[in-house]
Amino acid sequence: MKNIFYVLILLVFLNASFAKENHVIANVPEASGICYSKHSDTLFVANDEGRVYELSLEGKILRKKRLGDYDLEGVACDDKKAQLYFAVEGSDNILVVKQKTLKVIKKIKINREYKGRTLLVKDKKRGLEGITMDDKYFYLSNQSERKYPRKDPSVIVKIDRISKKKADIKGIIDHKQLDISGLAIHDGYLYMVSDTDNNLIKYDIQRDNVVSVKELPDFAQEGVTFDDLGYIYFADDNGRVLKYLKTDLI
Numbered sequence: 001m002k003n004i005f006y007v008l009i010l011l012v013f014l015n016a017s018f019a020k021e022n023h024v025i026a027n028v029p030e031a032s033g034i035c036y037s038k039h040s041d042t043l044f045v046a047n048d049e050g051r052v053y054e055l056s057l058e059g060k061i062l063r064k065k066r067l068g069d070y071d072l073e074g075v076a077c078d079d080k081k082a083q084l085y086f087a088v089e090g091s092d093n094i095l096v097v098k099q100k101t102l103k104v105i106k107k108i109k110i111n112r113e114y115k116g117r118t119l120l121v122k123d124k125k126r127g128l129e130g131i132t133m134d135d136k137y138f139y140l141s142n143q144s145e146r147k148y149p150r151k152d153p154s155v156i157v158k159i160d161r162i163s164k165k166k167a168d169i170k171g172i173i174d175h176k177q178l179d180i181s182g183l184a185i186h187d188g189y190l191y192m193v194s195d196t197d198n199n200l201i202k203y204d205i206q207r208d209n210v211v212s213v214k215e216l217p218d219f220a221q222e223g224v225t226f227d228d229l230g231y232i233y234f235a236d237d238n239g240r241v242l243k244y245l246k247t248d249l250i
Contacts (some may be wrong), residue, residue, distance in 0.1 A: 023217075023242040025059030031235035033074035033130065033182060033223035039082050039099065043225065045235055046072035046086055052102060057227060059241060065102045070095060074131040074182065074223060076138070087140055089127035094138065094159075094167070110140070110159060114169040119157055130183035130223065132190070137161060137170065139190065141180040156180065156192070175210060177201050182223035182235065193221040193234070200224070200249060214249055 026045075033046035042062060043055040050070040054063040067086075072095070074087035083105070086095040094108040112118050119142065130141035138159040156173040179196035189211065190203040198218055202211040216234075219242065223235030232249060234242045 023244055024240045025233075025243045026053075026055055026061060026241040027239055028053050028055075028061075028235070028241055029239050030237060031222060031239060031241055032072055032237060033087070034225045034233055034235040034241065035075045035077040035084070035132075035184070035223075036225045036227045036233070037077040037079060037099065038228065039077070039079040043227075043233060043241070044075050044077060044084055044099075045241060046075040046223070048072065048237075052084070052086075052097070054102075055241065057229070057231070057243075059243070063102065067095065067097065067102070067104055073127070073129045074140075076131045076133045078133065085131060085133065085138065087128040087131040089129065092128060094131070094140075106165070109166045111166060111168045114157070114172065119169060119172065129181045130192070132183040132185050133161065134185050135161075138167075139173070139183055139185070141183055141192065156183070156190075173203070173205070173208070175201065175203055177210070177213075181221055184224045184226060186226040191224055191226075193224045195221050195237075202250065212250075216249070 028045050030048035031045050032048050035044050045053040048071055050068050051066045053061055055061055071089040072086045073089040076085045082099045084097040084099055088095050092110045096105040098105055128140055132139050138161055139156050141156050157169045158171040159167045160170050177194050179194050180192045181195040182193040184191045190205050192201040198216045200214045200216050204211050220237035222237045225233050230246050232244050232246045
């Protein structure tokens with residue numbers, strides 16, 4: 001009996017070590033987006049089946065709630081308003097949710113047309129995939145394996161954050177990268193993850209150019225975010241949340 005007890009303890013230790021070595025801090029089904037909230041010092045993870053999870057920075061699931069029949073493909077944290085903004089694939093909506101109660105406040109419809117062209121192409125393979133924000137704009141990525149100005153471009157669109165029921169595209173970022181599935185703004189730079197190329201791209205918005213492209217470990221990148229302690233987190237569509245030291249990847 002004592003031997004069985006020691007074996008169980010060893011297995012728990014080995015599993016914990018394996019998870020740490022592989023940077024997995026939590027299991028979240030179909031994790032499709034992630035953001036860090038300074039307001040609560042926690043992570044919020046979007047799920048393809050309309051669920052949101054709140055996690056501690058160590059990966060403990062604190063809350064989870066189904067928001068509705070939505071294909072959530074990205075989430076941004078607004079610390080000033082204590083709100084969450086979800087990119088909803090298929091409907092071209094931004095879903096606005098109160099952080100404290102996880103209650104849906106409203107939906108913002110996005111006008112897909114920009115200067116006579118449809119930029120947010122949507123079908124079974126393409127649609128909204130990532131969202132982040134600064135003080136002036138929402139930034140949304142449209143997942144695609146084609147580059148602008150082709151018919152179904154992989155660009156990031158800037159949406160005015162003025163609160164209204166329908167939002168227009170105010171500009172585009174033609175980053176010339178493929179299949180952008182997650183976005184985050186950190187230290188004044190826009191970071192993107194490419195699911196096709198397994199890359200982390202650092203982009204200077206002011207100078208409108210790519211600063212660096214770093215190869216990531218091979219997993220299904222669907223979201224990226226940073227905390228204030230020097231860590232970077234990824235949502236993995238295979239059902240995981242991963243955590244790395246920022247200095248190990250950037």
